[in-house]
Amino acid sequence: MSDAYLAALATRRTHHAITNASSIPDEKLEVIIKQAVIHTPTAFNTQSGRAVLVTGAANTKLWNLISESALKGLEGEAKEIAIAKLTAFGGGYGSVMFFEDQAVIDEIAAKIPKYASHYSVWSTNSAGMLHIAVWTAFALEGLGASLQHSGAYSDELMRNIHKTFDLPSTWISTAIMPFGIPAGVPAAKTFLPIEDRVKTCSD
Numbered sequence: 683m684s685d686a687y688l689a690a691l692a693t694r695r696t697h698h699a700i701t702n703a704s705s706i707p708d709e710k711l712e713v714i715i716k717q718a719v720i721h722t723p724t725a726f727n728t729q730s731g732r733a734v735l736v737t738g739a740a741n742t743k744l745w746n747l748i749s750e751s752a753l754k755g756l757e758g759e760a761k762e763i764a765i766a767k768l769t770a771f772g773g774g775y776g777s778v779m780f781f782e783d784q785a786v787i788d789e790i791a792a793k794i795p796k797y798a799s800h801y802s803v804w805s806t807n808s809a810g811m812l813h814i815a816v817w818t819a820f821a822l823e824g825l826g827a828s829l830q831h832s833g834a835y836s837d838e839l840m841r842n843i844h845k846t847f848d849l850p851s852t853w854i855s856t857a858i859m860p861f862g863i864p865a866g867v868p869a870a871k872t873f874l875p876i877e878d879r880v881k882t883c884s885d
């Protein structure tokens with residue numbers, strides 16, 4: 683029964699080259715994101731995950747903001763490489779912005795203080811689960827996506843993103859996922875010997 687799920691996990695790859703087309707309508711994109719947000723587990727069921735689907739002119743606006751921030755201070759070849767990457771991401775069909783709501787995390791930390799030092803790690807763990815849920819579902823629909831942190835942590839950029847998209851200031855960015863129909867094949871990937879990474883202990 684798990685074969686289909688494991689095959690889906692293997693299908694998901696990082697696609698940097700994407701087109702500005704989608705294989706599914708926006709309504710289906712929304713369904714995928716909502717289902718992933720609903721069913722991704724969170725510590726103590728705090729439901730701290732948040733997501734924003736951005737398409738069309740809004741996606742151009744988002745990547746213009748990211749580019750402005752990410753290109754600051756870059757010169758020469760480094761700048762050329764960054765421009766090429768950012769142009770490719772911004773030229774996709776859309777992006778999913780992922781957040782964790784700090785207000786929810788602060789609330790549980792106040793309610794159950796004995797784990798106070800763990801909540802931010804658990805929140806990050808849950809964010810990663812949400813990322814892969816959406817990423818894998820997109821892959822199954824024939825969409826290529828990647829996980830980007832280019833400037834996702836700059837305070838000034840985040841202030842601009844919150845203002846532009848009218849988001850609560852407590853929503854902390856965990857990643858931005860540009861997506862579209864793949865424009866090429868993903869880079870070759872190598873794997874470490876699995877025997878060195880997974881052990882079975884039975885007695």
Ligand SMILES: Cc1cc2nc3c(=O)[nH]c(=O)nc-3n(C[C@H](O)[C@H](O)[C@H](O)COP(=O)(O)O)c2cc1C
Pocket residue numbers: 694695696697828829830831832868871
């Ligand atoms: C937590 C995390 C952060 C990542 N950040 C970035 C990123 O900022 N930019 C990027 O292009 N890829 C990023 N990646 C993608 C990885 O480089 C990629 O998943 C890895 O090389 C394996 O390739 P695959 O996704 O095709 O399986 C990130 C992946 C993870 C899990």
